[in-house]
Amino acid sequence: MADRRQAKTFPGPARRSPHALSTLERQDEAFSVEASQALGGASWQKERRLSAVERYFAAPWPTPADEAWRYSRVDQLHLARFAPAAAATEQASMPPLPAAAHALIDRIGERAGFALTIDGRPHEIDLGEEQSRFGVRLGRASTQPGAEELIGQVKAGFRAPDATDATDELAEAFAGDAVVLTVPAGVALDRPLVIVNLLGVSHDSLEAGPAFFPRTFVSLGEDASATVVELFVSGEGAILTCPVTELDVAQAGRLSYTSVQQLGRRTWQLGHSWSRAGRDAHLKLFTASLGGEYARTRTDSRLEGQGGSAELLAAYLGDGDQVHDFRTLQEHDAPRTTSDLVFKGAVGGSARAVYTGLIRMCRGARGANAFQTNRNLVLSEGASAYSVPNLDIDENDVRCSHASAVGPIDPEQRFYLQSRGIPAEVAERLILLGFFEELLERAEPAVRDHVAATARSRLSSLTGEES
Amino acid sequence: MSVLRIEGLRAGIAGRELLKGVDLELQSGEIHAVMGPNGSGKSTLAHVVMGRPGYEVFGGSVTIDGAELLGRPVDERARAGLFLALQYPIEVPGVSVAEALREALAAAGRPAGQILEEMVAEAAGLGMAPELAGRAMNVDLSGGEKKRNETLQLAVLRPRFAILDELDSGLDVDALRQVARRVERARREQEPPLGVLAITHYRRLLHELTPDAVHVLSGGRIVRSGGPELATELEQTGYAGYRVEPEATAP
Numbered sequence: 001m002a003d004r005r006q007a008k009t010f011p012g013p014a015r016r017s018p019h020a021l022s023t024l025e026r027q028d029e030a031f032s033v034e035a036s037q038a039l040g041g042a043s044w045q046k047e048r049r050l051s052a053v054e055r056y057f058a059a060p061w062p063t064p065a066d067e068a069w070r071y072s073r074v075d076q077l078h079l080a081r082f083a084p085a086a087a088a089t090e091q092a093s094m095p096p097l098p099a100a101a102h103a104l105i106d107r108i109g110e111r112a113g114f115a116l117t118i119d120g121r122p123h124e125i126d127l128g129e130e131q132s133r134f135g136v137r138l139g140r141a142s143t144q145p146g147a148e149e150l151i152g153q154v155k156a157g158f159r160a161p162d163a164t165d166a167t168d169e170l171a172e173a174f175a176g177d178a179v180v181l182t183v184p185a186g187v188a189l190d191r192p193l194v195i196v197n198l199l200g201v202s203h204d205s206l207e208a209g210p211a212f213f214p215r216t217f218v219s220l221g222e223d224a225s226a227t228v229v230e231l232f233v234s235g236e237g238a239i240l241t242c243p244v245t246e247l248d249v250a251q252a253g254r255l256s257y258t259s260v261q262q263l264g265r266r267t268w269q270l271g272h273s274w275s276r277a278g279r280d281a282h283l284k285l286f287t288a289s290l291g292g293e294y295a296r297t298r299t300d301s302r303l304e305g306q307g308g309s310a311e312l313l314a315a316y317l318g319d320g321d322q323v324h325d326f327r328t329l330q331e332h333d334a335p336r337t338t339s340d341l342v343f344k345g346a347v348g349g350s351a352r353a354v355y356t357g358l359i360r361m362c363r364g365a366r367g368a369n370a371f372q373t374n375r376n377l378v379l380s381e382g383a384s385a386y387s388v389p390n391l392d393i394d395e396n397d398v399r400c401s402h403a404s405a406v407g408p409i410d411p412e413q414r415f416y417l418q419s420r421g422i423p424a425e426v427a428e429r430l431i432l433l434g435f436f437e438e439l440l441e442r443a444e445p446a447v448r449d450h451v452a453a454t455a456r457s458r459l460s461s462l463t464g465e466e467s
Numbered sequence: 468m469s470v471l472r473i474e475g476l477r478a479g480i481a482g483r484e485l486l487k488g489v490d491l492e493l494q495s496g497e498i499h500a501v502m503g504p505n506g507s508g509k510s511t512l513a514h515v516v517m518g519r520p521g522y523e524v525f526g527g528s529v530t531i532d533g534a535e536l537l538g539r540p541v542d543e544r545a546r547a548g549l550f551l552a553l554q555y556p557i558e559v560p561g562v563s564v565a566e567a568l569r570e571a572l573a574a575a576g577r578p579a580g581q582i583l584e585e586m587v588a589e590a591a592g593l594g595m596a597p598e599l600a601g602r603a604m605n606v607d608l609s610g611g612e613k614k615r616n617e618t619l620q621l622a623v624l625r626p627r628f629a630i631l632d633e634l635d636s637g638l639d640v641d642a643l644r645q646v647a648r649r650v651e652r653a654r655r656e657q658e659p660p661l662g663v664l665a666i667t668h669y670r671r672l673l674h675e676l677t678p679d680a681v682h683v684l685s686g687g688r689i690v691r692s693g694g695p696e697l698a699t700e701l702e703q704t705g706y707a708g709y710r711v712e713p714e715a716t717a718p
């Protein structure tokens with residue numbers, strides 16, 4: 001596998017394409033003011049949605065000519081096929097839990113709390129008695145005291161002109177009631193908290209379908225610690241989901257947040273996560289992107305307090321015609337902050353992987369370190385991967401490094417294992433799982449097992465040319 | 468008893484013929500040394516026999532007990548009884564030695580239940596840390612540790628024939644002795660006894676592993692064969708007499 005390490009700067013202000021579609025051409029009539037206001041919730045939620053709808057109408061829909069959407073399929077998203085899931089579809093009874101959810105929940109075992117959302121709305125929320133006694137809160141934004149002040153504040157910390165675009169306004173304009181977890185100062189959750197999002201799991205029409213807007217907000221007080229594992233599962237029909245996650249880790253807090261994306265093969269995802277870490281805080285953000293037709297995940301991380309650190313990790317598997325599209329931002333706005341990003345994936349069939357990452361070192365981020373690694377295994381002739389690292393540095397006293405690689409299974413590694421008598425296909429399985437090993441070692445144990453098992457079960461479709 | 472037979476082997480890289488008709492016969496329990504100057508084709512011989520990608524075969528045959536190896540997948544050659552200890556063992560990130568050996572034994576239809584105990588015992592005999600078994604293959608190992616690791620795999624897999632490509636390079640005197648003793652033990656105790664083709668530039672290995680025959684490879688051909696005394700002679704005279712003209716192009 002070719003490995004290139006560069007220290008070049010890629011200046012690239014986001015460009016608005018002059019050819020962006022007008023609102024009319026978008027054919028997004030279903031995404032109307034009326035539909036937005038019909039979503040209900042607290043009055044502040046309705047107000048925020050209303051102003052976001054206006055911004056959404058005013059903002060041009062992005063195109064692959066925009067820096068943040070290069071190699072994406074954003075121009076192929078037919079909004080006309082989708083309509084926001086109406087409040088009336090809220091289900092009284094829970095649909096059967098899909099196998100992927102069962103498998104992950106079983107692997108996690110004992111947990112500190114559980115939240116289930118159905119079609120982008122909190123449905124069941126269950127927090128252990130002990131956790132409640134210590135002041136931990138797990139609830140709905142519409143009814144949780146103080147949620148109005150929390151929701152949106154992490155996102156608001158990102159002030160670059162290209163921090164948001166029309167897709168973010170769309171997500172805001174139709175935002176569901178968020179699942180909100182707050183852990184007070186000094187409290188440590190010793191077991192994972194699990195959030196399961198079921199999105200149109202029984203929807204199977206390929207022609208048209210619902211759009212979902214699940215939201216999650218996690219806030220850790222000073223010196224608090226928690227582990228959160230969130231799962232996204234959807235039906236096999238045409239579905240659009242725009243999940244938004246905000247993670248806020250106060251001074252000396254420690255948060256491990258994992259998102260496991262196992263969406264249906266005709267689901268489009270436009271996901272955006274925002275995180276900030278305070279002084280000496282540590283955030284570990286692990287993304288497992290396994291499903292979906294087009295799965296975009298934008299991960300924006302800010303280190304605001306000195307000594308704060310973030311591990312940004314992702315594993316992705318693409319086969320058939322899947323596209324996994326990652327955009328990352330590591331923003332350092334305080335001295336001696338450290339970010340370590342490792343995104344690794346394998347694509348087979350005619351699948352595509354896209355990675356574009358930006359390290360931004362603000363003035364004053366003295367002694368900051370940022371690492372960025374993206375590696376792709378391309379397992380078939382028809383598959384492809386693009387990897388574009390970028391740097392934006394306003395401070396001299398910093399260290400940045402990035403490495404990116406795109407290539408097939410190393411024939412030398414395969415030869416070596418074969419020379420020990422291991423058949424070629426077994427050697428490829430070992431090498432593929434080995435490729436993810438250094439990354440999965442850093443994941444929560446249950447997630448590690450879950451992703452490894454998924455990779456194992458999809459091996460033939462990953463390494464074969466057929467979709 | 469088995470026999471590894473190389474006949475009229477012609478092979479090379481990118482159309483360039485590096486082996487121009489090599490003949491060699493090795494019986495179970497024998498140790499043959501292949502010596503020669505740099506660029507004589509020694510490593511090419513090892514790699515072509517094992518089937519490393521990137522090499523082309525222009526003619527000839529390589530058989531174990533009459534069964535042709537050329538043209539067969541690398542893992543089939545291994546299961547036919549061939550082992551290659553590489554001069555530069557390859558790193559395979561995330562794949563442990565134990566995992567690889569377990570799969571290798573499974574493919575050969577052999578039980579792998581005692582693999583860890585066996586590896587720990589072999590590691591001790593080779594002066595290796597036992598935890599190497601759980602470590603990723605050759606990753607972050609020193610040159611010497613990689614050579615011990617190759618020998619450990621040889622010991623566990625028990626091939627009929629082992630090609631040792633510059634096994635001595637990177638090993639200090641003590642390590643060389645430990646490795647050589649383990650190979651010698653496989654020759655004495657294994658059934659059928661291990662046959663060894665030791666490819667080496669220097670005679671160091673042959674002090675520890677006494678060859679039954681020594682072949683001098685030069686310009687892609689075996690130009691001289693003899694007993695152990697030939698190695699002694701080479702140590703005194705060097706390869707000066709064996710230099711050949713620059714490589715001709717392939718057919």
